[in-house]
Amino acid sequence: xxxxxxxxxxxxxxxxxxxxxxxxxxxxxxxxxxxxxxxxxxxxxxxxxxxxxxxxxxxxxxxxxxxxxxxxxxxxxxxxxxxxxxxxxxxxxxxxxxxxxxxxxxxxxxxxxxxxxxxxxxxxxxxxxxxxxxxxxxx
Amino acid sequence: xxxxxxxxxxxxxxxxxxxxxxxxxxxxxxxxxxxxxxxxxxxxxxxxxxxxxxxxxxxxxxxxxxxxxxxxxxxxxxxxxxxxxxxxxxxxxxxxxxxxxxxxxxxxxxxxxxxxxxxxxxxxxxxxxxxxxxxxxxxxxxxxxxxxxxxxxxxxxxxxxxxxxxxxxx
Numbered sequence: 001x002x003x004x005x006x007x008x009x010x011x012x013x014x015x016x017x018x019x020x021x022x023x024x025x026x027x028x029x030x031x032x033x034x035x036x037x038x039x040x041x042x043x044x045x046x047x048x049x050x051x052x053x054x055x056x057x058x059x060x061x062x063x064x065x066x067x068x069x070x071x072x073x074x075x076x077x078x079x080x081x082x083x084x085x086x087x088x089x090x091x092x093x094x095x096x097x098x099x100x101x102x103x104x105x106x107x108x109x110x111x112x113x114x115x116x117x118x119x120x121x122x123x124x125x126x127x128x129x130x131x132x133x134x135x136x137x138x139x
Numbered sequence: 140x141x142x143x144x145x146x147x148x149x150x151x152x153x154x155x156x157x158x159x160x161x162x163x164x165x166x167x168x169x170x171x172x173x174x175x176x177x178x179x180x181x182x183x184x185x186x187x188x189x190x191x192x193x194x195x196x197x198x199x200x201x202x203x204x205x206x207x208x209x210x211x212x213x214x215x216x217x218x219x220x221x222x223x224x225x226x227x228x229x230x231x232x233x234x235x236x237x238x239x240x241x242x243x244x245x246x247x248x249x250x251x252x253x254x255x256x257x258x259x260x261x262x263x264x265x266x267x268x269x270x271x272x273x274x275x276x277x278x279x280x281x282x283x284x285x286x287x288x289x290x291x292x293x294x295x296x297x298x299x300x301x302x303x304x305x306x307x308x309x
Contacts, residue, residue, distance in 0.1 A: 002179045010175035014168030015218040021163055025216070026156045033152040033235040037143045073255060080259055087260060094261035095269045098252055099245055106244065109219045114226070114233070115240045124244065131273060139265075 002139035024108045032071060032104050041066050056092055057130030061085065068097045069125070071105060088139050092132055166213055167220045174221070175203065197282045202230035203239050211241075214248035233291045238282055246274035 035041065044065040049059035057065075061083060065119065068076025076097050103121045111117035177183045183205070187194075190204035192289055199207075202225060210218020222239060225231045230238075249267060257263045 002176055006175045006179045007172055010172030010285060011168060013175065013224055014164070014171035017171065017224055018160065018164045018167050019155045020223060021167075021216055021220055022160045025159055025163070029156050029159060030152040033155060034143075036151075073252065077255060077259055085260075087262070090256075090260045091262050091265050094266045096258075098256065098266055099271045099273065106215050109216050110240055110244055113219050113222050113240055114236055119294050120240075120244055127245070127273065127277070131269065135269065139156035 017033050021109065021112065022111050025105060028105050036067075036071055036075070041070060044070075054136075055096065055129065056136030057089055057132075058083070058085075060087070061093060064093060065096060068101045072102045072105075073097060076101065091139065092135050095135055096128040096132045099131055100124040163216060163220070166217050170209065170213075170217065170221065171224065174224075174227070197238055197242075197278055199238055199282070200231060200235050202237045206231075207239055207242065210243035210247045211249055214304040215243055218243045218247060234287050237287060237290065237294070238278055240279055245277065246270050253265050 042063070045063040048062040048066060052059050052062050061080075064076045064079035064083065065081050080090070080093060103124060106115035107121040107124075110120040174183070177186065184201070187201050187204035190208060191201065193207075194201055194204055206218050206221040206225060209221050218239075222231065222236060226236060249270070253263050253267045256266055
């Protein structure tokens with residue numbers, strides 16, 4: 001039977017779940033935004049750029065992947081739109097970013113669900129790289 | 140080392156944090172109310188019915204259908220919210236939780252994410268199919284692997300999952 005109590009219970013559950021997730025997301029979001037104000041992302045992407053040829057992408061595309069994985073998809077899209085990529089490269093990059101993005105925040109959320117966040121993050125990166133190599137050969 | 144633009148950072152961090160909390164509340168609270176209403180009207184099992192073949196394919200409990208669909212459509216955090224709630228109720232085993240998370244972590248908020256990349260010129264069919272196929276493949280392989288239950292000791296995080304008997308039998 002649906003009563004006022006049903007709504008109250010749902011509202012309370014929604015509120016407590018939001019609170020639970022906020023406790024994870026907010027501190028990490030703040031830390032990640034701080035990271036975006038340091039030269040660290042540029043340094044990681046410089047380190048990665050020589051390896052980009054294995055997934056069929058130009059070296060400068062590494063910044064989009066690093067930004068997408070550390071920060072979020074929106075950041076990566078911003079970097080992507082400033083790069084001259086052909087349609088094959090766009091598809092490779094899109095698939096890699098779809099499989100593996102916002103790693104810090106999303107791994108922490110998965111961690112809250114009971115799965116080890118390092119396991120989640122590392123396996124996503126690995127899978128994105130494998131997918132990139134395979135799609136580069138297939139397309 | 141560059142000097143960090145602190146005021147810019149504080150503004151970005153505050154705005155972003157507020158936005159993400161607000162966004163979560165706006166989706167999770169109505170979802171939970173909907174879930175409670177559906178439960179009290181006894182229509183939840185019927186709604187999960189059309190997901191039954193999918194759940195059987197992955198050998199998951201029927202109770203996992205709702206978090207799976209929510210995560211797939213709305214996003215990982217929302218799926219996670221429903222998962223956490225289901226775990227509290229004792230509806231999901233560690234195996235369910237693990238497999239649903241593996242699937243969702245690879246494949247979530249498919250409508251928005253796919254649209255975003257289509258907007259910059261990606262082929263929607265290629266990227267969506269690629270993502271779905273990989274998520275299904277990996278979840279399927281893990282679902283047929285008997286070692287999944289042993290992973291609990293290695294990969295389990297902070298949530299205590301009440302042990303129930305229905306999965307140990309099968």
